[in-house]
Amino acid sequence: MITSDRAAELFNDSLERCTAGDEFLDRFYELFLTSSREVAEKFRHTDFPKQKRMLKASLYMMILMAEGKSEIQKDLQRIAKRHSRADLDIRAELYSLWLDCLIQAAREFDPRFTPETEMAWRRIMAQGIAFMQSHY
Numbered sequence: 001m002i003t004s005d006r007a008a009e010l011f012n013d014s015l016e017r018c019t020a021g022d023e024f025l026d027r028f029y030e031l032f033l034t035s036s037r038e039v040a041e042k043f044r045h046t047d048f049p050k051q052k053r054m055l056k057a058s059l060y061m062m063i064l065m066a067e068g069k070s071e072i073q074k075d076l077q078r079i080a081k082r083h084s085r086a087d088l089d090i091r092a093e094l095y096s097l098w099l100d101c102l103i104q105a106a107r108e109f110d111p112r113f114t115p116e117t118e119m120a121w122r123r124i125m126a127q128g129i130a131f132m133q134s135h136y
């Protein structure tokens, strides 16, 4: 089992390689929106350039969350509230689809992606996703 520091480092470096070009998040949204009609419907009115900037920032927040930095909770709370039943109404089940599409895009765009990198992505995301789901 890799340490959480090592997972954070692997995830951060992989994310940097993925986001060095513009196409990683385009590919993620292409995969995610075609994976389910429910997902496509949710993003019907989305301004994607803005959405991609916000998603990228939130992926870095996942590292701080995984490291137990409480300062980040306020930002994540706002994002979680936006995804909750009362607002966007994102069901808990959609998060595993979201993560699988994100990891598939990372596999395609990170030239150094390995099974260890995938474990790091899953480990860093797990806490943030659990947080979002628990605020549904």
Ligand code: HEM
Pocket (backbone or CB within 6 Å): 038, 039, 042, 043, 045, 046, 047, 051, 054, 055, 058, 059, 079, 082, 083, 088, 090, 094, 095, 098, 128, 129, 132
């Ligand atoms: C941990 C996982 C996720 C993270 C970190 C995340 C992050 C974000 C962020 C930062 C925003 C922008 C919020 C704002 O406007 O202030 C957003 C919006 C949104 N997210 Fe997520 N998200 C996640 C999972 C999901 C999932 C599973 C869905 C399922 C469909 C989803 C659907 C949406 C939609 C529909 C919007 C609004 C788009 C719009 O403004 O038109 N998200 N997300």
